[in-house]
Amino acid sequence: MSQAIYLNFIKDDRWKYITDGLKVTLEVTLFAVLIGIAIGFLIAVVRSTYDKTGKLKLLNGICKIYLTVIRGTPVLVQLMIIYFVIFGPVKISKVLVAVISFGINSGAYVAEIFRSGIMSIDQGQFEAGRSLGFNYVQTMWHIIMPQAFKNVLPALGNEFISLLKETSVGSYIALQDLTKGGDIIRSRTYDAFTPLIAVALIYLGLVLLFSWLVQILERRLRQSER
Amino acid sequence: MSVDYGSPLIQVKGLGKQFGDLKVLEGINLDIYKGDVVFVVGPSGSGKSTFLRCLNRLEESTAGHIYFEGADITDPKVNIDLHRQKMGMVFQQFNLFPHMDVLKNMTMAPMKLQKKSQGEAEKEAMALLERVGLADRAHAYPSQLSGGQKQRIAIVRALAMKPDVMLFDEPTSALDPEMVGEVLNVMRDLARERMTMVVVTHEMGFAREVATRVMFMENGNFLEEAPPEAFFGSPKNERLKAFLSKVL
Ligand SMILES: Nc1ncnc2c1ncn2[C@@H]1O[C@H](COP(=O)(O)OP(=O)(O)OP(=O)(O)O)[C@@H](O)[C@H]1O
Ligand SMILES: [Mg+2]
Numbered sequence: 001m002s003q004a005i006y007l008n009f010i011k012d013d014r015w016k017y018i019t020d021g022l023k024v025t026l027e028v029t030l031f032a033v034l035i036g037i038a039i040g041f042l043i044a045v046v047r048s049t050y051d052k053t054g055k056l057k058l059l060n061g062i063c064k065i066y067l068t069v070i071r072g073t074p075v076l077v078q079l080m081i082i083y084f085v086i087f088g089p090v091k092i093s094k095v096l097v098a099v100i101s102f103g104i105n106s107g108a109y110v111a112e113i114f115r116s117g118i119m120s121i122d123q124g125q126f127e128a129g130r131s132l133g134f135n136y137v138q139t140m141w142h143i144i145m146p147q148a149f150k151n152v153l154p155a156l157g158n159e160f161i162s163l164l165k166e167t168s169v170g171s172y173i174a175l176q177d178l179t180k181g182g183d184i185i186r187s188r189t190y191d192a193f194t195p196l197i198a199v200a201l202i203y204l205g206l207v208l209l210f211s212w213l214v215q216i217l218e219r220r221l222r223q224s225e226r
Numbered sequence: 227m228s229v230d231y232g233s234p235l236i237q238v239k240g241l242g243k244q245f246g247d248l249k250v251l252e253g254i255n256l257d258i259y260k261g262d263v264v265f266v267v268g269p270s271g272s273g274k275s276t277f278l279r280c281l282n283r284l285e286e287s288t289a290g291h292i293y294f295e296g297a298d299i300t301d302p303k304v305n306i307d308l309h310r311q312k313m314g315m316v317f318q319q320f321n322l323f324p325h326m327d328v329l330k331n332m333t334m335a336p337m338k339l340q341k342k343s344q345g346e347a348e349k350e351a352m353a354l355l356e357r358v359g360l361a362d363r364a365h366a367y368p369s370q371l372s373g374g375q376k377q378r379i380a381i382v383r384a385l386a387m388k389p390d391v392m393l394f395d396e397p398t399s400a401l402d403p404e405m406v407g408e409v410l411n412v413m414r415d416l417a418r419e420r421m422t423m424v425v426v427t428h429e430m431g432f433a434r435e436v437a438t439r440v441m442f443m444e445n446g447n448f449l450e451e452a453p454p455e456a457f458f459g460s461p462k463n464e465r466l467k468a469f470l471s472k473v474l
Pocket of ligand 1: 245276277
């Protein structure tokens with residue numbers, strides 16, 4: 001046991017593969033979620049504007065195609081297309097490619113989270129805003145969005161958690177993330193069990209930690225309702 | 227009691243509204259003058275709410291014209307947001323903004339739309355809250371208020387914009403019976419101050435007491451219009467007689 005730990009983590013500072021990989025995993029996840037939120041927000045605004053007013057028909061069509069394609073294909077295939085096809089000829093950091101790919105992918109799911117958040121706000125709120133003289137954009141911005149955003153915060157937290165796990169497919173483009181870190185150790189020590197179990201435990205710990213934070217957030221939000 | 231019968235504040239001409247094939251309103255004409263307190267009563271589904279909501283274009287009419295302070299607000303080119311600032315609306319379900327406290331609910335529109343300073347907007351809001359006996363609830367959130375309190379706040383929120391007309395759609399229908407009175411008191415005070423009001427309600431006693439005119443709507447049109455004494459005392463239309471015998 002201690003022999004295995006020494007071989008896999010202490011010798012030649014191999015633990016650095018794990019910590020450096022963890023840093024990359026967290027980085028990619030965080031920035032991808034931020035991109036996802038930006039994309040998702042814009043799409044949700046377009047889609048619900050179209051639903052409510054019939055305006056932005058063309059943009060709405062484009063958004064629908066994006067949603068269909070992104071949600072209808074595996075994220076690994078998207079990642080490989082973006083890395084090997086779109087950025088194929090250019091030299092570009094793998095972390096950046098991963099952030100862009102997972103961000104674009106996440107955007108499609110966040111869009112639906114936001115959209116359902118907007119749709120969950122009672123139509124009466126919208127009418128009250130308009131009846132006071134606010135225009136469409138002001139009503140969305142000051143009245144609908146703050147409520148919708150609050151409602152979807154836990155769902156966004158959960159999106160972060162699933163993205164955290166999903167980024168592990170980044171090792172297919174040799175992204176030096178947590179998963180890859182464990183895999184590199186395995187290839188050096190010829191011990192698969194120890195590094196991979198360690199990696200799994202770290203993912204599990206992170207997921208449990210963030211789930212717990214989301215739960216606290218949910219409870220806070222429910223309290224502020226009263 | 228004085229209604230200014232100069233030029234009408236709101237003039238409705240040939241107003242019609244269809245939802246798809248369903249004709250809900252047809253050929254409605256009505257002049258509303260400054261100081262008028264017009265009550266609209268009628269059976270469920272007759273089109274009362276639809277009519278009221280057409281007045282500030284929450285519902286887009288499909289025929290006819292509505293003139294408000296001289297402007298044809300059914301004209302698609304008109305900036306309806308500006309006119310809505312002068313038309314307060316009170317909903318059956320209150321529709322207070324749950325993420326803001328009472329004061330913010332009331333000051334947001336005057337500050338953002340009329341460019342009032344926070345100090346000025348809050349001072350005016352507090353004066354209104356004083357008037358409806360809710361000054362001590364200024365920093366409460368809507369979820370901490372009773373239904374009657376919510377509706378009184380909704381009324382003063384609309385009043386904070388200093389509207390020229392107030393539209394009410396069954397303002398007491400969602401309230402527990404013991405809270406109806408406090409809301410009616412506020413509306414009664416408004417009527418006494420000659421605020422122009424259009425009120426859809428099932429509160430017949432209240433209509434009789436404060437209306438300058440009562441309208442009977444059925445199947446998307448006004449079948450009878452009369453001052454309250456005549457409306458309730460000597461109704462002419464057979465349908466109205468039948469309606470009154472059921473609700474009184
Ligand atoms: N958005 C809508 N789409 C389709 N039909 C509608 C819509 N809104 C109202 N209607 C129909 O229009 C008719 C009139 O409705 P309205 O709400 O104006 O009646 P009302 O007189 O206010 O009734 P109540 O006393 O029950 O509030 C009803 O038949 C209703 O089903
Ligand atoms: Mg109604």
